[in-house]
Amino acid sequence: MSHDRVSSSTFLGRFVARDQGLRYRDRYRTGRHARVDRLERAALRELMADLGTLHRVLDLPSGTGRLSAVLAEFADRVTLADGSSTMLQIAREDLNGLPADYIQTDLESLALNAGSVDLVFATGFSITSKTAHCAHACSANSPA
Ligand SMILES: C[S@@+](CC[C@H](N)C(=O)[O-])C[C@H]1O[C@@H](n2cnc3c(N)ncnc32)[C@H](O)[C@@H]1O
Numbered sequence: 001m002s003h004d005r006v007s008s009s010t011f012l013g014r015f016v017a018r019d020q021g022l023r024y025r026d027r028y029r030t031g032r033h034a035r036v037d038r039l040e041r042a043a044l045r046e047l048m049a050d051l052g053t054l055h056r057v058l059d060l061p062s063g064t065g066r067l068s069a070v071l072a073e074f075a076d077r078v079t080l081a082d083g084s085s086t087m088l089q090i091a092r093e094d095l096n097g098l099p100a101d102y103i104q105t106d107l108e109s110l111a112l113n114a115g116s117v118d119l120v121f122a123t124g125f126s127i128t129s130k131t132a133h134c135a136h137a138c139s140a141n142s143p144a
Contacts, residue, residue, distance in 0.1 A: 060110065
């Protein structure tokens with residue numbers, strides 16, 4: 001079993017085992033979650049279409065890449081970053097062939113160089129720390 005660097009986080013702990021990761025991915029393929037998935041994809045396509053083609057988009061945390069494939073339709077390259085190597089491995093299997101990079105990292109300690117990504121897309125997590133509280137966010141970071 002792999003040992004994730006940030007597995008002490010209770011939330012992250014839900015996504016460490018492979019069966020948990022697969023369950024998360026598959027949940028969005030049927031029933032109510034499938035409808036949510038369709039709506040989120042459509043909304044994301046609309047948002048992305050307004051931005052035009054981007055060079056590099058960061059999906060943080062990417063999970064199993066549920067929305068990374070949509071981001072890839074509008075960018076030359078997508079970076080998937082997540083604290084769980086398991087989630088990233090499932091994404092890598094599912095997104096086989098997509099121009100993508102995979103980074104295992106704690107989202108609170110990810111260091112980004114200025115201008116290294118055109119867009120940070122973030123959804124499906126919450127951070128509670130002294131400095132941040134974030135539920136659903138999608139923020140653009142214009143390159144210099
Ligand atoms: C509910 S999933 C959302 C994934 C994706 N954004 C989506 O909408 O399908 C939450 C993801 O956050 C990751 N995660 C939780 N805590 C994290 C942390 N501290 N650093 C990096 N990733 C984290 C989990 O591994 C999981 O893949």
